[in-house]
Amino acid sequence: MWDYTDKVKDHFLNPRNVGEIENADGVGEVGSLACGDALTLYLKLDDNQRIKEAKFKTFGCASAIASSSALTEMVVGLTLEEAEKITNEQIAEYLGGLPKEKMHCSVMGRDALEKAISCYRGSGDKVLDGEIVCECFGITDKQIQRAIQENHLKTVEEVTDYVKAGGGCGKCHEKIQDIIDVILGREKQPVENRKTLTNIQKIRLIEETLDREIKPELKKDGGDIELIDVVGNRVQVRLRGSCASCKMSQVTLKNYVETKLRELVLPDLTVEEVQS
Amino acid sequence: MKPIYLDNNATTRVAPEVLEEMLPFFGDHYGNPSSMHSFGGAVGGKIYEAREKIAGLLGASPQEIIFTSCGTESDSTAIYATIQSYPEKRHIITSRVEHPAIKNLYNHLSKTGYRVDWVPVDQKGNLDLDFLYDHLSADTAIVSLMWANNETGVIFPIADIADRLRKKGIVFHTDAVQAVGKIPIDLSKTGVEMLSLSGHKLHAPKGIGVLYVRKGTKFSPFLIGGHQENGRRGGTENTASIIGLGKACEFVARHMTEENTRVKHLRDKLEKSILERIPNCLVNGDIQNRLPNTSSIAFEYVEGEAILLMMNEFGICASSGSACTSGSLEPSHVLRAMGVPFTAAHGTIRFSLSIYNTDEDIDLVIEKLPPIIERLRSMSPFWKASCGSA
Known part of the structure; x- marks a missing residue:
């Protein structure tokens, strides 16, 4: 059982400001059904550009609902400049703290607020900028960097607690560690210089790596991969089993198969799918 | 507020008659069952009675019952006992829906040189038996499949699978933690070599488990120590809980x-x-x-x-x-x-x-x-x- 504060329980059992605002001045949507939590925040401004009303709809656990409820209480009466300074830490503090595994709920609140403000201003989407690092939850490098800097995170586990990245299949843990290392100013391990491979050696090594490293992982999800040809540094493959019909398969191909082959065979390889 | 307890696959209430049976062994009857004197020996006698009752519920013989501390220990013992008995075999099979006691153990073994095949299930949670039978080989050391799933309650056809594996000479273990006490089980009519059960899922206390090992099955102990359990599991017996589990087996059989x-x-x-x-x-x-x-x-x-x-x-x-x-x-x-x-x-x-x-x-x-x-x-x-x- 989670150790929720009385304030979290209160905001969960008696959430404030649930609902939608018609003709809202700003709307911020974050999260998704697949991710397990989602929040839509509605803001209405008065004539002096202060937040007059805030409402929310949330799908998620007790702390997600409580964080959303707390957020709507915190922003009313603030100017947008004041509101955009609210941090996820402040949302958690308002609730008397959150279990560390639930800190991502406070981050979701902050992200929704930022989106709602950008929506009002008609400016671009700050949150989703960057390159996706965690495929499972669609989290970008920018989001991870920001969470690390704002909350002084030091481990992959902490990053998962705050932004969920790395909480699914775990394939991105190394990338997250790299981001942490760069921010903390740690030296990156020098990439090992590989000796030149002959074509035969290269193909053998690719086959071996597919068999030993990649196929077993794909098989856990009922998928498979077949090597068709190697043209220069282009590795041509065909996806089998559940991978063949999976919408995420292109992401898997690039972010997992290609990364693994580059790491274990040659850094210049690219992977492409060929149709039968 | 009286709890409306609908979480019995997590743990069960200790039956009052089970508790009553146990209490003297926290009090006056504190002897060590291994002792030479009759004060300890009397406790040893009660443990043997419990062993008989448990064997009775499973259709086993008392010598095939090994007491452990929990279902997880039973599972780990079964798997390690077998792979140590067949060191040349490097392939193990289980399903994709096992309890973490098996799932995480297999994940661990997969990192130490074992090849693991995970049998998939269909949308109703039933096993893909063709996958299982297609992946058996001379290199397969053990197959472990749960008898019933803890989350959905779906029952696997364990007796049929065990017969088939026995004919092929592959050791078969089943994690029956959720099945024992809820559905009739008769091991004398199956080819199951090893079975795990956990006391607290059948109205006995937490901290007591059993590993059934069919007579003649190759075995190598997981906990090495004293002569208890015929040298198959060292450690002084958890006497009160063992006696409670014996009573609980009678209780679930009756219900x-x-x-x-x-x-x-x-x-x-x-x-x-x-x-x-x-x-x-x-x-x-x-x-x-x-x-x-x-x-x-x-x-x-x-x-x-x-x-x-x-x-x-x-x-x-x-x-x-x-x-x-x-x-x-x-x-x-x-x-x-x-x-x-x-x-x-x-x-x-x-x-x-x-x-x-x-x-x-x-x-x-x-x-x-x-x-x-x-x-x-x-x-x-x-x-x-x-x-x-x-």
């Missing part, structure tokens, strides 16, 4: 018919009423082929932890297959292996009953749950869009 009639009817009533009263919900798992006490229900567009905590306000105890309750971020591996969509997996609740449940318990859930789901859905941004299609 087996009730479990499969009255308790089953309560479960069916709960399930039927929920499905009638709440739109957009569905039962996970093969409803024709599961434990009589278990119901796994997915409530679309809401999240499991929120449901549990709102039910908790009324003293209703259940558990969830959702991510948020476990601290992980993804819904249960069982539901994912079955291909339950995320819309449903995050909102899955498991109700698991026991003979201690009454009609009043079930009526209270049927009364309190629909408004809880309605309230959470009214807060959910996904509900409005989808309810039109309901």
Whole structure:
């Protein structure tokens, strides 16, 4: 059982400001059904550009609902400049703290607020900028960097607690560690210089790596991969089993198969799918 | 507030007659069963009686019963005992829906040089037997498959699988922690070589487990120490709990018919009423082929932890297959292996009953749950869009 504060329980059992605002001045949507939590925040401004009303709809656990409820209480009466300074830490503090595994709920609140403000201003989407690092939850490098800097995170586990990245299949843990290392100013391990491979050696090594490293992982999800040809540094493959019909398969191909082959065979390889 | 306890696959109430049987062994009868004097020897006699009772429930002989500290220890012992007995074999098989006691052990072994095949399940949670039989080889050291699934209650055809594997000479272990005491089991009629059970799932206390090892099965101890359990598991016996477990086996045998009639009817009533009263919900798992006490229900567009905590306000105890309750971020591996969509997996609740449940318990859930789901859905941004299609 989670150790929720009385304030979290209160905001969960008696959430404030649930609902939608018609003709809202700003709307911020974050999260998704697949991710397990989602929040839509509605803001209405008065004539002096202060937040007059805030409402929310949330799908998620007790702390997600409580964080959303707390957020709507915190922003009313603030100017947008004041509101955009609210941090996820402040949302958690308002609730008397959150279990560390639930800190991502406070981050979701902050992200929704930022989106709602950008929506009002008609400016671009700050949150989703960057390159996706965690495929499972669609989290970008920018989001991870920001969470690390704002909350002084030091481990992959902490990053998962705050932004969920790395909480699914775990394939991105190394990338997250790299981001942490760069921010903390740690030296990156020098990439090992590989000796030149002959074509035969290269193909053998690719086959071996597919068999030993990649196929077993794909098989856990009922998928498979077949090597068709190697043209220069282009590795041509065909996806089998559940991978063949999976919408995420292109992401898997690039972010997992290609990364693994580059790491274990040659850094210049690219992977492409060929149709039968 | 009296708890409405519908979480019996997590743990069960110690039956009062079990507790009563145990108490003297925390008091006057504190002798060590291994001692030469009759003060200790008397305790040894009671342990033997317990061994007989447990063997009786399983259709085994007392010599085939090894006491352990829990289901997890039984599972680890079975797997390690076998792979140490067949060091040349480097392939092991299990399913994709096992309890973490097996799942994480196999994951660990896969990193230490073992080749693991994970048998998939279909949408109803039934095993892909063709996959299993196609992947057996001379290199296979052990196959371990649960008898019944803890989350959905789906029962695997263990007797058939065991017979087939026995003919091929492959050791077969089953984690029967959820099955023992709920459905009849007769090991004398199967080819199961090893079986794990856990006391606290059948109205005995926590901290006592059993590993059944068929006579003639190669075995190498996991806990090495004294001569206890014929040298197969060192360590002074947990006397009171062993004696309690013996009594509990008699208790569940006596209530087996009730479990499969009255308790089953309560479960069916709960399930039927929920499905009638709440739109957009569905039962996970093969409803024709599961434990009589278990119901796994997915409530679309809401999240499991929120449901549990709102039910908790009324003293209703259940558990969830959702991510948020476990601290992980993804819904249960069982539901994912079955291909339950995320819309449903995050909102899955498991109700698991026991003979201690009454009609009043079930009526209270049927009364309190629909408004809880309605309230959470009214807060959910996904509900409005989808309810039109309901």
